[in-house]
Amino acid sequence: MKRTVNIAILLVVTFSFFSVAPFKTNTFDSKVAVIKFDTEVVDYGTITQNSDGVRQFTFTNTGDAPLLITNVKTSCGCTVxxxxxxxxxxxxxxALEIKYxxxxxxxxxxxxTVxxxxxxxxKILKIKGTIIASK
Known part of the structure; x- marks a missing residue:
């Protein structure tokens, strides 16, 4: 008798789980920002010491939501x-301006790092080059 009651309770609980209405999916705003850089590597080439170290990474927001850059971190203090x-x-x-x-x-x-x-x-970008002594 006890086993029959337990089975009946288990069946009632099991069927109650299947009768719950399904959750709605994709109720969130599906708009996203997409950042597309013209180039992900800026090559300074060979430049002389104490020359202009300012370069730019240009980008476009190709998504359908506003793009917000919250932080830009460099790998050393020599790059601002x-x-x-x-x-x-x-x-x-x-544009993201970098001064080396x-x-x-x-x-x-x-x-x-953007x-x-x-x-x-x-997004990880790179700068590279060689600095030679000025004459």
């Missing part, structure tokens, strides 16, 4: 980023 904190609307372009300290001699390769609300998370 500058960027707009304002949202980049869909279809609009922007050209007092240092020799070859260099540095990374720049944090934004864009699809795919962080």
């Amino acid at each position: 980023p500058s960027y707009s904190k304002a949202p980049i609307l869909p279809g609009d372009s922007g 300290d050209t007092k240092r001699l020799g070859a260099f390769t540095k990374t720049v 944090t934004s609300n864009a699809e795919g998370g962080n």
Whole structure:
């Protein structure tokens, strides 16, 4: 008798799980920002010491939501980023300015990590080149 009651309760509970209405999916806003850089590597080439170290990474928001860059981090203190904190609307372009300290001699390769609300998370960009002594 006890076993029959337990089975009956188990069946009632099991059928109640199947009768629950399904959850709605895709109720969130599916618009996303997509950041598309013209180039992900800026090559300074061979430049002389103490020359202009400013270069730009240009990009376009190819998504359908505003793009917001929240942080730009470089791999060392010799590279200083500058960027707009304002949202980049869909279809609009922007620029990320990088200034490398050209007092240092020799070859260099540095990374720049861009944090934004864009699809795919962080984007890693690179700068490279060689600095020779000025004559």
